[in-house]
Amino acid sequence: MTIKVGINGFGRIGRLAFRAAFDWDDIEFIQINDPAGNADTLAHLLNFDSVQGTWQHSASADGDDIIIDNTRLICTQNKTIAETDWSACDVVIEASGKMKSQSVLQAYLDQGVKRVVVTAPVKEEGVLNVVMGVNDYRYD
Template sequence: MIKVAINGFGRIGRLVFRAAVVSDDIEVVAINAPDKTPAQLAYTVKYDSVHGRFNGTVESDDSSIIVNGKRVPIVGNRNPAELPWGEMGVEYVLECTGAFLTTEKAQAHIDAGAQVVVLSGPSKDDTPMFVCG
């Protein structure tokens, strides 16, 4: 099972999360969403104006959202180099903020302990892009 963290919980981060939580091959071990409470994040997972209501249970506590009984810790740090990816066993970071779209900026996730960073937007340097579809 692949252990992923989602950095940024806007439109793309939420949709990636919705897809990941129903996969048997992916475990979301953390979400980084500065300035948002777990209750706010749970609400945005539960209700989507385009995709409709989430087909499962969504709750929150002081530090996590609980989706289908699985607790996902919420961290809130704008500096990816300070995120606890190594401590949390994160293998892949899904970079969904749109703010870290160069190799140099994405490297901070690697420095924090992740093994791979997947950019959700087009890179702003010569970082290779792969488009599947």
């Protein structure tokens, strides 16, 4: 079963997560949201990374979408979770660094997203912050 993934926040961490998982057979990226960059800018940043080097794939912009090896990704520039339709995503990688409270993140779940992976610590009671190799055994 393919997991449909969206990313909110396509800065350093969002792009690295995308590049790392793009070729995985069980992952299909379908959407990127970043209020600071249009599709053309985000495609360029994917192709050319000052630390990781040139990407093995070819990303380009087609209007508001990003095309990578004939795969089309929806690209939006919204500032809030609710402004973006995440309903087609099974998982959203929340990499904006800004959405770090249960009440704000609930907007993803309200749209039908099954899981949200937050790339920054959520400092609230009852939230499991997982660090792979340290406490990942606690996540079921």
